[in-house]
Amino acid sequence: MAKRIDAKNVDIYYGSFKAVENVSLTVEPRTVTAFIGPSGCGKSTFLRTLNRMHEVIPGAYVEGSVTLDGTDLYAQGVDPVAVRRVVGMVFQRPNPFPSMSIFDNVASGLRLNGVKNKGVLADAVERSLKAANLWNEVKDRLGRAGMGLSGGQQQRLCIARAIAVEPQVLLMDEPCSALDPISTLAIEDLINQLKEQYTVVIVTHNMQQAARVSDRTAFFNLAAQGKPGHLIEAGPTDLIFSNPTEKATEDYITGRFG
Numbered sequence: 001m002a003k004r005i006d007a008k009n010v011d012i013y014y015g016s017f018k019a020v021e022n023v024s025l026t027v028e029p030r031t032v033t034a035f036i037g038p039s040g041c042g043k044s045t046f047l048r049t050l051n052r053m054h055e056v057i058p059g060a061y062v063e064g065s066v067t068l069d070g071t072d073l074y075a076q077g078v079d080p081v082a083v084r085r086v087v088g089m090v091f092q093r094p095n096p097f098p099s100m101s102i103f104d105n106v107a108s109g110l111r112l113n114g115v116k117n118k119g120v121l122a123d124a125v126e127r128s129l130k131a132a133n134l135w136n137e138v139k140d141r142l143g144r145a146g147m148g149l150s151g152g153q154q155q156r157l158c159i160a161r162a163i164a165v166e167p168q169v170l171l172m173d174e175p176c177s178a179l180d181p182i183s184t185l186a187i188e189d190l191i192n193q194l195k196e197q198y199t200v201v202i203v204t205h206n207m208q209q210a211a212r213v214s215d216r217t218a219f220f221n222l223a224a225q226g227k228p229g230h231l232i233e234a235g236p237t238d239l240i241f242s243n244p245t246e247k248a249t250e251d252y253i254t255g256r257f258g
């Protein structure tokens with residue numbers, strides 16, 4: 001189910017502003033890849049090009065190629081909505097649909113895809129909530145509002161909602177930054193389990209988190225404010241943290257800048 005992503009010579013623009021320059025990177029299936037780097041270096045922008053979310057911003061566009069198991073996501077005729085179904089996303093702030101119950105939040109993507117059968121929906125909701133380590137906490141109140149859950153539970157609900165439609169890749173943009181340390185650990189445990197089935201990419205500002213959850217790390221940097229961000233190096237997380245090739249990487253992970 002998990003898929004491999006290959007980005008080649010990717011440049012990313014907001015109108016005339018080039019935010020990211022010449023990134024080539026492979027994201028391996030069934031691994032967790034962390035994007036790290038100082039603020040403004042383009043981690044989130046690059047992440048959003050991996051499921052064609054970048055282009056929802058007026059004037060924003062991408063050059064270069066991004067393939068998913070060899071299929072070009074930006075080829076003519078590819079439906080961005082179909083891409084986002086295969087490459088799901090979890091955002092920084094938990095964002096359950098406010099008017100919906102826990103059940104309906106998780107079922108929403110399937111319903112959009114035309115699934116109506118109650119039994120199928122109930123099975124998918126249970127499976128997704130179990131996979132998101134939330135089932136035991138909510139199984140007796142599936143009809144209650146998703147917004148009534150704690151922040152950490154809401155984020156696991158959003159992860160359940162993302163995986164209910166069985167994507168192959170899960171993109172996570174600082175998924176723990178709005179959470180307390182206990183909820184953060186719960187999400188990190190979950191990420192560890194998810195990689196058995198999914199390809200996971202996570203943007204994080206937290207070096208310990210990158211070291212704890214990721215198999216591979218990509219370090220982005222920018223020459224100066226207003227200049228495009230670029231990839232400095234990528235490799236196995238233990239190597240990037242213990243013996244990076246580039247001095248900029250070492251300076252960043254040891255806290256000398258950023």
Ligand SMILES: Nc1ncnc2c1ncn2[C@@H]1O[C@H](COP(=O)(O)OP(=O)(O)OP(=O)(O)O)[C@@H](O)[C@H]1O
Nearest residue numbers: 014019037038039040041042043044045046057226
């Ligand atoms: N909607 C937007 N319109 C115009 N420029 C944008 C937009 N979003 C981001 N940028 C610019 O693109 C560059 C990269 O931003 P991005 O948010 O991807 O960086 P980041 O590394 O994820 O930063 P942070 O760690 O602070 O979240 C920055 O110069 C930013 O100001």
